[in-house]
Amino acid sequence: MATTQHQQSSNSATFGISLVSIIIFGVAMVIFGLVIGGVFTAKILPEQASEQAIATDGLFQVLLTIGSMVFFLVQGLLLISVIRFRHRPNDVTDGPNIHGNVTLEIVWTIIPSAIVVVLAILSYVVWQSNSAPQDQPNFVNGEPITINARGQRFAWTFEYVTNVELPAEEAGAVTVQNDGEESAPEMVSFTTNELHAYAGQNIELQMQTADVIHSFWIPAMRVKQDLLPGKETTIRFTPIATEEGFPYTTLQGPFDLLLEENGTRETRSFGDSTQLIVRVIGEESGGNLTRVQLDTGLQALVDSNLIGPKYARYRLNCAELCGGGHGEMYSYLIVHPDEESYLAAFYDGRVDAVLNPPADPILQGERAITAYACAGCHTLDALGWSGMTGPALNGIGDRAGGRAGSTGVSNGAEYIVQSIRHPQDYYVPGYNGVIMPVHDSTDDNTNTYMSQSDLIGIVAYLCSQTASGDITDSTCGLESWQAENNTLTDPAAVISELQALSDPYQE
Ligand code: HEC
Ligand SMILES: [Cu+2]
Incomplete structure (x- = not known):
């Protein structure tokens, strides 16, 4: 950034701007940044539903604050210049010829460099703490299990290799090897196309792709990681209970819904095998009926006795946006309120289905x-x-x-x-x-x-x-x-x- 210095460099270039107005501008800039960062961080990001989200959002707030200050500085100076130094009628003179200002060059090099270095360190600290191995990963019943996430054009599947042993006859394999040592017993495993966890569980996914690169992303968890052909990647996050709590439930058929559409109500009956996921809004009519919202956005009333165990539900996307297929490649993360309801609503039933088909x-x-x-x-x-x-x-x-x-x-x-x-x-x-x-x-x-x-x-x-x-x-x-x-x-x-x-x- 060194420029040749000429004697004619103008130092009278304060243009009549007083120190006071510079200070006022600076203070306004800082306040603007803090307000934008403080107010908008929470508004433009999804629910903070994991432990990792807190640190990530903190970093985002710092970035947004600094970004807003820079925006204020650049746009503010531009606006002031447009007004103050505008062309006036009959003014045919040139502006002052300013050439080089060492102080200015040093200031505008050192400040951005310092900001960038601080941000790099801060980002590294957040990334390090969010991706570091955690205690008790994938703990179920006091022991770890393995969860494999697999991406395939265009769907997600999740394989749970549990800590429950398959009975020897079912395992089918000979368990004693040539050298007389027993091989590891085969474990019950099952596969789902939704990911399940409970609040406070330290999730660690081993991720493989069956074909191309996919990108595993759960916005509410603030985690994202690519799946690479020929290489296993890992992602870690810990869901937490949020302010919204656990608003979803699955209605199990048969049941009737009193659907509300454009101000009219219509009863619709659903058969035996129907499973309908709804968001519970609240009880009505003295608690006999419960208002729920369907994924389509429609609201309906349903008998309160039909409301089963509740859970939270977050969308899980593929962020590898080359071609529409990845855009439609989504599933859900289901977060149960605690380990007990995770076992009852999900895990035990799946294990049992393998043991007793x-x-x-x-x-x-x-x-x-x-x-x-x-x-x-x-x-x-x-x-x-x-x-x-x-x-x-x-x-x-x-x-x-x-x-x-x-x-x-x-x-x-x-x-x-x-x-x-x-x-x-x-x-x-x-x-x-x-x-x-x-x-x-x-x-x-x-x-x-x-x-x-x-x-x-x-x-x-x-x-x-x-x-x-x-x-x-x-x-x-x-x-x-x-x-x-x-x-x-x-x-x-x-x-x-x-x-x-x-x-x-x-x-
Ligand atoms: C990559 C997308 C894709 C996946 C994954 C997929 N299908 Fe299909 N399926 C299709 C398309 C496209 C058709 C229609 C063309 C055809 O018949 O091959 C189809 C047709 C069918 C049909 C005939 C439907 C009819 O109306 O006659 C059945 C049954 C079916 N699929 C079952 C399955 C099952 C079961 C699975 C999972 C094991 C599955 N599909 C996975 C895309 C898919
Ligand atoms: Cu994908």
């Missing part, structure tokens, strides 16, 4: 299907999915029979089997060439591998998805598909029929 293939499938990335592309109201890449799977049980006729497979169940194993053989009208991944028994080490038992369950579950909610309305065309009280009477027969339809299969 239900005999009914529909129930097996309802669990199994959430382990795959289907939600990223398909809408299915019963499971709260809203993917838009593929056709909606609502009522697929009603359509399957008809589609079987037009595609030449023997029945609706086989059509669904083929749609999952060989999607490109049976394009749904209107979706020609829109690629659904092949889910089959070729173990390519991604989560598109599907075991035959998962496939059978998922097909049975999709066959049961009828508009009426009555599973006997299914058009899947299975002989053994008989039901009583909307439950299959001979689940084993349905399983073997589906097994025959999906063979040959290599496990």
Whole structure:
């Protein structure tokens, strides 16, 4: 920034500006910065829902304050200059020729440098403390578990490797190795497409991508980390209870909603298998009814007895915005108020489903299907999915029979089997060439591998998805598909029929 100094450098260049006005301007600048930083930090950022958010927001406030001061300084001087040194009528003189000012150069080099150095140190301290390993990571029942987050075009899945041992017979593997040493016992694991945690749990995710770079981002936690092909990355955060508390609950069908739309009220009934996530607003009519808000923004009234355990829910995004698919690649982080409700509402049930799989293939499938990335592309109201890449799977049980006729497979169940194993053989009208991944028994080490038992369950579950909610309305065309009280009477027969339809299969 050194400039050649000439003798004619003008030092009379205060232009009649007094020290007092400089001080007033400086004070105004500082107040402006502090007010903007203080008032807007909380307003423009989402809820502070993690321990990490507090330090991050503190840093953001410092940045916003300094940024606002610089804005005030630059724009203020510009405005003053425009007014004060404006061209006046008949003034044809040049401005004073000012050339170089060492003091000024030193001041405007040292101040920004100092600010940048301080910000760098501050940022490093915040980053260091937010990403450092924490005590008791992923603790459940007093022991750590492993949580693997996997990104795949275009959905998230989360694998929980628990601290519960699989009984030896189920583990299937020989536990004694050649050298006589026992290998580590196999643990119960299960996969979900929403991430669950409880307030105060130190979450540590091991992240892998099945294909391209993805970027894991939960704005409310203020954490973000890329998933890189061939490299495992880690992200850490600790959800906390916020002022808003735990406003969400899941309504379990059957239930009636008194929907309010444009000032009119309308009762809508939901069937057995419906699970609807709503935000609880408050009780009305002396507590008998509860006002809730749906994800669509509509409000409704529902019987207060139907309000189950509550939790907080934060959106989890892919911030790798190259192509729209990543933009639609989102899921949710569910934060339960404490470990007890986490176990009751989520963890224990999932572990139990692995240890004691239900005999009914529909129930097996309802669990199994959430382990795959289907939600990223398909809408299915019963499971709260809203993917838009593929056709909606609502009522697929009603359509399957008809589609079987037009595609030449023997029945609706086989059509669904083929749609999952060989999607490109049976394009749904209107979706020609829109690629659904092949889910089959070729173990390519991604989560598109599907075991035959998962496939059978998922097909049975999709066959049961009828508009009426009555599973006997299914058009899947299975002989053994008989039901009583909307439950299959001979689940084993349905399983073997589906097994025959999906063979040959290599496990
Ligand atoms: C990458 C997006 C994507 C993913 C992931 C995905 N699908 Fe699809 N799916 C599609 C598209 C696109 C179609 C329509 C084109 C076709 O038939 O191949 C489709 C069609 C289907 C159909 C036929 C629907 C009908 O109306 O006839 C079924 C059934 C289906 N998918 C089930 C699944 C299941 C189960 C999963 C998870 C295991 C899954 N899909 C995962 C995109 C996806
Ligand atoms: Cu992505």
